[in-house]
Amino acid sequence: MQPAIELTGVRKTYRVRGAAPVPAIDGVTLAVQPGEVFGFLGRNGAGKTTTVKVLLGMVPQYEGSARLFGIDARRPAARFRTGYLAETPEFAPHATVREILSLHARLAGMKRGAGEDRAEELIDLVDLRGAVGRRVGGFSKGMIQRLGVAVALIGEPRLVFLDEPTANLDPVGRRMVRDVLVGLRNQGITVFLSSHMLSEVEMTCTRVAIMDAGRIVRAGTVDELTRTVHYVHIGVTTVSDGLLADLRSALANVREMQGYIVGEIRSESDLDPIPGIVERHGARLRYLAMAHETLEDAFLRTVGVKGASG
Amino acid sequence: MSVVIALAGDTLRSCGRAWILVGLVTVLALAAATTVAVIAHVPAEYMKAAAGLVEQGAVPSLPGDTASDERQTKAAVIQDLTASEYELVMKDTARAAGLRHVVGMGGALLAALIGVLVNETRSGRIGPIVARAIPRRTVVLGQMVGGACALTMATALLAVALMLADAAVVGRAEPRVLPAAGLILPNLMVCLTLVYALATVMHPVGAAGVGLLVCAAVGQIGAIYRSLTAAEVHGLVVDATRLAYRLLPHLGDLKTAAEDYLIEARVHIPIGPAIGTDAIYTLLLTLAACWLFSRRQV
Numbered sequence: 001m002q003p004a005i006e007l008t009g010v011r012k013t014y015r016v017r018g019a020a021p022v023p024a025i026d027g028v029t030l031a032v033q034p035g036e037v038f039g040f041l042g043r044n045g046a047g048k049t050t051t052v053k054v055l056l057g058m059v060p061q062y063e064g065s066a067r068l069f070g071i072d073a074r075r076p077a078a079r080f081r082t083g084y085l086a087e088t089p090e091f092a093p094h095a096t097v098r099e100i101l102s103l104h105a106r107l108a109g110m111k112r113g114a115g116e117d118r119a120e121e122l123i124d125l126v127d128l129r130g131a132v133g134r135r136v137g138g139f140s141k142g143m144i145q146r147l148g149v150a151v152a153l154i155g156e157p158r159l160v161f162l163d164e165p166t167a168n169l170d171p172v173g174r175r176m177v178r179d180v181l182v183g184l185r186n187q188g189i190t191v192f193l194s195s196h197m198l199s200e201v202e203m204t205c206t207r208v209a210i211m212d213a214g215r216i217v218r219a220g221t222v223d224e225l226t227r228t229v230h231y232v233h234i235g236v237t238t239v240s241d242g243l244l245a246d247l248r249s250a251l252a253n254v255r256e257m258q259g260y261i262v263g264e265i266r267s268e269s270d271l272d273p274i275p276g277i278v279e280r281h282g283a284r285l286r287y288l289a290m291a292h293e294t295l296e297d298a299f300l301r302t303v304g305v306k307g308a309s310g
Numbered sequence: 311m312s313v314v315i316a317l318a319g320d321t322l323r324s325c326g327r328a329w330i331l332v333g334l335v336t337v338l339a340l341a342a343a344t345t346v347a348v349i350a351h352v353p354a355e356y357m358k359a360a361a362g363l364v365e366q367g368a369v370p371s372l373p374g375d376t377a378s379d380e381r382q383t384k385a386a387v388i389q390d391l392t393a394s395e396y397e398l399v400m401k402d403t404a405r406a407a408g409l410r411h412v413v414g415m416g417g418a419l420l421a422a423l424i425g426v427l428v429n430e431t432r433s434g435r436i437g438p439i440v441a442r443a444i445p446r447r448t449v450v451l452g453q454m455v456g457g458a459c460a461l462t463m464a465t466a467l468l469a470v471a472l473m474l475a476d477a478a479v480v481g482r483a484e485p486r487v488l489p490a491a492g493l494i495l496p497n498l499m500v501c502l503t504l505v506y507a508l509a510t511v512m513h514p515v516g517a518a519g520v521g522l523l524v525c526a527a528v529g530q531i532g533a534i535y536r537s538l539t540a541a542e543v544h545g546l547v548v549d550a551t552r553l554a555y556r557l558l559p560h561l562g563d564l565k566t567a568a569e570d571y572l573i574e575a576r577v578h579i580p581i582g583p584a585i586g587t588d589a590i591y592t593l594l595l596t597l598a599a600c601w602l603f604s605r606r607q608v
Binding site: 053056057058059060061076077078079080081082083084085086088089090091092094095099103104106107108109148151152155161 | 312313316317320323324327328433434435437438439440441442443444445604605606607608
């Protein structure tokens with residue numbers, strides 16, 4: 001099957017006056033299949049937005065190959081039925097919600113009637129019915145973000161790029177975006193989601209890639225990324241230095257937290273010696289709980305940030 | 311085509327709602343009224359004194375004058391006029407000045423402002439538009455068409471304001487202001503496209519400043535060429551100026567033409583070629599804007 005998104009060795013370098021060229025993305029290769037909800041993670045400045053812009057033809061000059069449904073991303077035809085929500089969406093302040101949606105419906109090639117119907121549907125979906133006649137200049141950041149979501153979805157897209165869709169949104173708005181993502185996934189629409197809200201990515205994405213310093217450093221399903229490391233939470237009556245030393249010989253990364261001990265295990269059999277070690281040091285085992293690594297832990301560990309813990 | 315129309319409509323709507331543009335049109339309309347009112351109420355005796363100065367060569371020229379013998383002739387004619395005839399001349403001069411400075415210079419300001427307003431290629435608003443399956447040249451064309459419509463409407467509004475001011479002060483509206491303003495419009499389109507193209511690659515305020523300066527400089531080339539041809543200067547200078555005159559838009563000719571149309575002076579001006587040249591330059595600048603935008607990251 002033709003991948004919805006295909007990047008092969010894409011490299012984009014920015015020239016800075018008086019300094020060496022800075023690579024924003026450095027040899028990125030990835031493929032997203034139709035129907036996938038693909039999470040694209042990375043620190044600020046990792047190259048996520050540049051990658052999205054390369055795919056949307058917003059960056060004309062780069063090395064390598066970027067294709068949407070097999071068509072060179074530089075060609076307008078590649079963006080047929082593609083939606084895009086920018087990191088900080090902006091709209092003409094004098095226009096109303098209906099005017100903006102109507103314009104984008106026409107730019108997406110929709111007939112007037114179909115565009116109007118779709119606009120009304122989306123106004124309800126993003127909960128902007130109460131502000132439909134108001135000018136966008138008076139909107140809050142959250143309302144503009146909601147409008148951005150509606151604009152991204154107006155052309156009945158088969159591929160949607162969402163760059164930080166929950167930025168500026170309150171919990172209700174975030175829930176709305178999550179529902180939209182689930183809806184898109186259920187309809188088989190491909191979604192390329194760049195986000196810092198890892199809990200949402202974990203809940204909605206089928207596959208994830210982590211980018212650092214312009215390179216893809218890890219990619220796989222959420223399970224593949226989070227199930228490589230498990231944590232064990234050990235509740236004991238008394239914690240002694242001897243107990244911690246013995247646990248460190250049996251487990252990796254053992255730390256004392258407030259009232260319990262945390263360590264990393266690779267498999268369930270690593271739990272077997274723990275009750276004996278606790279008993280040997282005269283303490284009583286109150287509980288032994290195993291937890292998976294969260295996506296946030298996996299992300300922090302991948303990009304080399306200290307403090308990733310269970 | 312429907313995408314161009316949609317973008318043009320959106321651009322035109324944005325221009326209509328931009329308070330800065332509406333404000334500038336209002337200010338220029340008031341300036342038109344003030345110009346006409348002030349000049350038309352200058353006592354005729356001042357005009358007689360002015361005519362004397364023209365005769366002595368202290369005053370450079372009246373609109374349309376170039377050679378000194380023409381000035382002398384005109385001064386002599388003015389000296390022979392009666393007081394009421396002076397007033398009539400004053401009113402005609404007021405109309406010419408109003409057209410030249412308000413519709414001409416004000417129009418250039420409007421063109422620069424519209425060029426900056428409609429160019430969204432450097433704003434965050436362009437992202438969702440460029441992300442659609444449309445070529446970038448279509449985006450530029452849509453915005454340019456919208457800008458051209460806005461400029462035409464704004465210039466027409468100015469001309470109407472000038473006519474109303476004329477009617478209020480002189481007692482009758484001068485309908486020829488409208489075709490005269492229409493004659494200036496090709497100049498203004500060149501200015502608009504120049505500012506738009508510049509705003510694609512530089513800060514909008516800088517683009518407006520540079521665009522206006524270039525238009526003003528280019529606008530003088532016709533007059534410089536004519537004065538150099540009349541004066542005894544080195545042939546090489548004349549040739550160089552002639553070359554520049556041929557290459558650059560004949561902005562000066564159109565301004566003179568507009569005034570002459572108004573005051574009904576019979577001067578042979580290459581209006582057709584000048585409009586044609588303006589159209590070619592508008593087209594070339596639009597193509598340049600398309601090319602610059604297609605190479606830019608948004």
